Amino acid sequence: MLTIADKTFHSRLLLGSGKFASPQLMQQTIQASGSQLVTLAIKRLELNKPQDDLLTPLRALKIQLLPNTSGAKTAKEAIFAAELSRDALQTNWLKLEIHPDPRYLMPDPIETLAAAEQLVKLGFVVLPYCSADPVLCKRLEQVGCAAVMPLAAAIGSNQGLQTRAMLEIIIEQATVPVIIDAGLGAPSHATAAMELGAAAVLVNTAIAASSDPVAMASAFTQAISAGRIAYKAGLAATQPHALASSPLTDFLAAL
Amino acid sequence: MLTIADKTFHSRLLLGSGKFASPQLMQQTIQASGSQLVTLAIKRLELNKPQDDLLTPLRALKIQLLPNTSGAKTAKEAIFAAELSRDALQTNWLKLEIHPDPRYLMPDPIETLAAAEQLVKLGFVVLPYCSADPVLCKRLEQVGCAAVMPLAAAIGSNQGLQTRAMLEIIIEQATVPVIIDAGLGAPSHATAAMELGAAAVLVNTAIAASSDPVAMASAFTQAISAGRIAYKAGLAATQPHALASSPLTDFLAAL
Amino acid sequence: MLTIADKTFHSRLLLGSGKFASPQLMQQTIQASGSQLVTLAIKRLELNKPQDDLLTPLRALKIQLLPNTSGAKTAKEAIFAAELSRDALQTNWLKLEIHPDPRYLMPDPIETLAAAEQLVKLGFVVLPYCSADPVLCKRLEQVGCAAVMPLAAAIGSNQGLQTRAMLEIIIEQATVPVIIDAGLGAPSHATAAMELGAAAVLVNTAIAASSDPVAMASAFTQAISAGRIAYKAGLAATQPHALASSPLTDFLAAL
Amino acid sequence: MLTIADKTFHSRLLLGSGKFASPQLMQQTIQASGSQLVTLAIKRLELNKPQDDLLTPLRALKIQLLPNTSGAKTAKEAIFAAELSRDALQTNWLKLEIHPDPRYLMPDPIETLAAAEQLVKLGFVVLPYCSADPVLCKRLEQVGCAAVMPLAAAIGSNQGLQTRAMLEIIIEQATVPVIIDAGLGAPSHATAAMELGAAAVLVNTAIAASSDPVAMASAFTQAISAGRIAYKAGLAATQPHALASSPLTDFLAAL
Incomplete structure (x- = not known):
């Protein structure tokens, strides 16, 4: 079970709702x-016609909506959007995204931390998208974020x-859930993220822009489960040399 | 469904039976x-007391046994062991392993091809463990091997x-199933192998030597399924730049 | 020639002075x-006995000293140390390092940006050690830093x-020199950093803690030169398939 | 000094002569x-008009010519070409290349070993291009090859x-020079190959097809030297955690 703030979830996959060919899909x-x-x-919401x-x-699915401030x-700007969204959607959960750069959509660490601190005080459950910066993640946690969402x-x-290498340090030091966000393009990436000890992953493009989003979503779901199980069971260390699966004996010589 | 020679299998995970703490496990x-x-x-078999x-x-499980010539x-030596095994185990399926080097257990391409050719003629269903060498894999296929098992x-x-990089070429060129063997230490490796288009993977150490082999086996099973689905649905290409998940608009400016 | 602020340098290798077995070495x-x-x-300086x-x-070498605030x-704390250092060493050049975390010495983006802005106003030539965060690097540049020093x-x-992946974005977007700092452990790392378009690299441990620091320094110097030349000449793109070095002909058939 | 068979060389860079825009270049x-x-x-030679x-x-350069059997x-076919070449070029040095596959030009391990054994008996100094297969390399050495040239x-x-991973094993086990061949596209690749302990590298495309082959050749030469020095001095191990370059003290607290 994944616990964020005061809620628990069975699934460790967060989905984005952009880029789908249709709302039905x-x-x-x-x-x-x-x-x-x-x-x-x-x-993307027409806030006055909810x-x-x-x-x-989305409402029909009985999921936790996580409005995001993408574009801020x-x-x-992010705080303004957050307030509008809370009124319109009746949820105080928020994915905080502040990226001034239109080419790579890289998050701004300074504005993100300032907004996070403010939004926590305003009563939001804040999940910030951020660079894979260990000290920044620690600071976001310290101002009260419910999770951190560093980019892959x-x-x-x-x-x-x-x-x-940075995600490993972030996970080692975190006391809130670490949700790996952005850039995961294949189920194997999600499995590897979970094997590192991530609490969850967020995927959008790799599923929504797939030729078969329903199949790909199920692939990611299994991949995440596989990685989580492996993390809990503990992966073996890599070895510099071979270790025989079958103990070598003098079997043939003895025949 | 995975088809090898004249048999089909639901599972795309081949397991090794070495290194388990007990036969029950x-x-x-x-x-x-x-x-x-x-x-x-x-x-490892006492062939005269089967x-x-x-x-x-193993017999109780109604699986296909795949005796291997590890140690040859x-x-x-490999052909001699194969003949003994066919008599004792009543199966002509064989995992061919010839590795003269005790430190890294690297397979010998020359002896492996020679033995494979011979064993096919002797009526065996031959699955050879081999280096990740595209021309060797093509040749093993040409002498009649039922699959190839290049090492990771x-x-x-x-x-x-x-x-x-070599596995990608092998898979692109193969007309028999490519089963990735050796070195897979984490479910994410298995997912990635399947995403490349492998027909199956073989795992032993990572499961048998795990602190919880049952859990780890289930993790690999899900990981393989995830990778297979993704391969069939088609993975998206990697992009040099960011692509916004949420289409950028003048939303905030318009408010 | 590498230009930082108003000075030019022939060498693109910045060295750290820590960890050497002796001042002579x-x-x-x-x-x-x-x-x-x-x-x-x-x-490390006894500032009142310079x-x-x-x-x-160091003084005997006629190099540009770059005092750093490591430990702040x-x-x-960093600004206080910088002021002391300027008085004692008679240079306004400063490598700004602020890392609250003793385990990984990861830099703090918030304190680093705040200190950088202040120090620039106080007349320092500021080269900040920072995380490989593209927006942070852009901001450090905007407050007047003479270069940025993201970590590898x-x-x-x-x-x-x-x-x-982050360094590539930083280099693409920077208008000040990007000096790759921290974690470079082999000359091949330095060559690769320069091939990406870094203006320079900083190395300390890999040279000072080597069994032969003089030889290793010369290796890094050549490695940096090699990478710089390749960057300027332009590296070829990687190809998915083979391209024959020797054009294939019907030579043998024709004999 | 690089020693192959009975000759020694100052340079550890082998060059290919294909793909240059002109003989002068x-x-x-x-x-x-x-x-x-x-x-x-x-x-490529018109053997009857040498x-x-x-x-x-090439003759004007006083280098050791290394005719290759590319296309065989x-x-x-390779032995036939080798005999022709020995007569025409008056050298018994030979780079053995046998690649039946026109798409990836992957070498054939079986034909290569057979040809190598034969050519050694015929008095050639044989340097075979081969897959990165540790047992194959050992066998090529055992039949008398003067070096092995596994592909990157x-x-x-x-x-x-x-x-x-395979090159590391090959180098550890070899008693003849290991020359890394094929696929090296940047000086950093050459540096890394030399850091592993390769005796030399062969480069063609990355230099000849560069926009500035003369500059790129010099970059590779420096890169190789850097890697060789580092190999001899011994690279430091990678560390899971940070190690402070500057010993941390209570300096600031003491002020």
Whole structure:
């Protein structure tokens, strides 16, 4: 069970709701994945007509909505969007995203920390998207974030655990759940993230932009479960030399 | 479904039977994994008392036994062991292993090809353990091997897909199943192998020497399934730049 | 030529002065390397007796001293150390290091940016050690830092370019020199860093703790030159398939 | 000094002569590189008019010519080409290449070993291009090859040390020089190969197809020297944690 703030979840897969070919496909995919935490961009909502095309199918799923501030370039913009979203969606859960750079969508550590501190005080359950920076993650935790969401690689790049050495340190030092976000492009990346001890992973592009999102979601779900089990059982260390699976004997000589 | 020679299998996990703490644990692990193809070293069998400690629990599982010639240093030794094993175990399936080097247990390409050719003529279903050498794999296929089993890394090293670039070529060119053997130490390695298009993987040390073989077997089973689904659905290409999951708009500016 | 602030340097290797077996060995190594920028910990100086064991041999080399604030845990501590150092060493160049974490010595992005902004206003030439965070590097540049020094891996870990994907983005976006700092453990790491387009690299442990620091310094110097030349000439793209070095013909058939 | 058979060389860079824009550029590049061993495809020679465009500039350089059998698909073809080449070029040195596969130019282990054994008996100094297969390399050595030339990656792919784990074993076990061949696309790859303990590297595409072959050759030469020095001095082990370059003290607290 994954516990974030005061809620528990069976699933360790967070899904993004962007890039799906249709709301129906999004809905089917979320169901197939078993995901219980789905993020959606506040800017995609028509906040004054909340029964919009995106929101209605999400509401039907009885999941925890995780509105995100994607598109915000400053703490001020993010906080403004967060307040609007809380009123409209009736949830204080928030994925905080502040990325001033349009090319790589890299998060801004300074604005993110400032906004996180503020939003926690305003009563939000804050899950910040952030660079794979161990001290930053520790500070986000210290201002009261419910989890940290360091990036594996650039959003949508499918490059996998490019920041692995930093993620290992972050996981070792964290006392809140570490959710690996951004850049996971294949189930093997998700398995590896879970083997490192991540509490969960967020996937969007690799599933939504797949030729078969429903199948790919199920692949990620199994991959995450596999990695989690392996983490709990403990992976063996790598060995510099071979270790015979079958103990060598004088069998043939003895014949 | 995995088809090798004239048999089909639901499971794409081949298990080794070495290194388990007890025959009971081996039996439970095989059951938990769903594996239908289990390899065992001919030299570990007391061939004239076939109801030995290892064989009885294996027989009870209704799996395809895959006796291996581990310990053989030449084609001649391997063929001799194969003949003994066919008589004793009543199966013509054979995992061919010839590794003269005791330190890294690296397979010998020359003796392996020579033995494979001979054993096929003698009526065996031959699955050879071999180096990740594309031309060698093609030749093994041409002499009639039912599958090829190139190594990912040294046996028991847990290092994962160290020969990845060669495995990709082997898989692209093969017309028989490619089963990745040796060196897979974590479920993420198995997922990645399947994502490349491997037909199956063989695991022994990483499961048998785990603190919880039953759990680890189940992790590998899920990992393999995840990788297989992803391979069939098609993985997205990696991107040099970020691609926004949430389409950027002038949402905030418009408020 | 490497230009930082208003100075130019022939060498693109910055050396650390810690961990050498003796001041003599340090001096010989710096000379062998051709390095013109050498960092030293302010805390290692006896500031009121500036002719100390470390400083005298450094002064004799006619290099640019780059005092560092290693050991500082806050912006305030770093600024205090910087002011002391400027008085004692008669240089306004400063390598800014703020790492509250004693285990991995990871830099603090918030305190580092705050200190950098302050120190620039106080007239320092500031070269900050920082995480491989593209937005942070851009911000450090914007407050007036003369260069940025993102980490490749944890200090002294010798792990090489663990943050490679982030370093590529940083280099692409920077308008000040990017100096790769921390974790470079082998000349091949330095070559690779320069091939990415880094302006320079800083090495300490891998040279000072080597069995032969003078030889290893010369290896790094050549490695850096090799990488720089390759960067300027332009590396070829990797190819998925083979490209014959020797055009294939019907030569043999024609004989 | 690199010793192969009964000759010694200052340079540890073997160059290919294919793909250069002109013979003049080839000649200048070889000179700039200091290479003393240059390979050329026998099939490119007009063997009955040996003063051809390629050969004349090579002869002028006083290097050891290393004719190669590129294009040969069988041992028989390779031996035939070798005999022709020995007569025409007056050297018994030979780079043995047998690759039946036109797409990846992967070497054939069986034909290569058979041809090598034969050619040694015929008085050739044989340097075989081969897969990164530790047992094959040992066998090539045992039949009398003067060196082994395992591949790093597919010819012309520029992918670097894709077979690194196997190369490490090959180098550990070899008693003849190990020359890493094929796939080295950047000076950092060459440095890394030398750090592993390779005796030399062969480069063609990455230099000849560069926008500035003379500069790139010089980069590789320095890269190789750097890696060799580091290998001899001994690289430090990687560390899981940070090791402070500057010993931490209570300096600031004491002020």
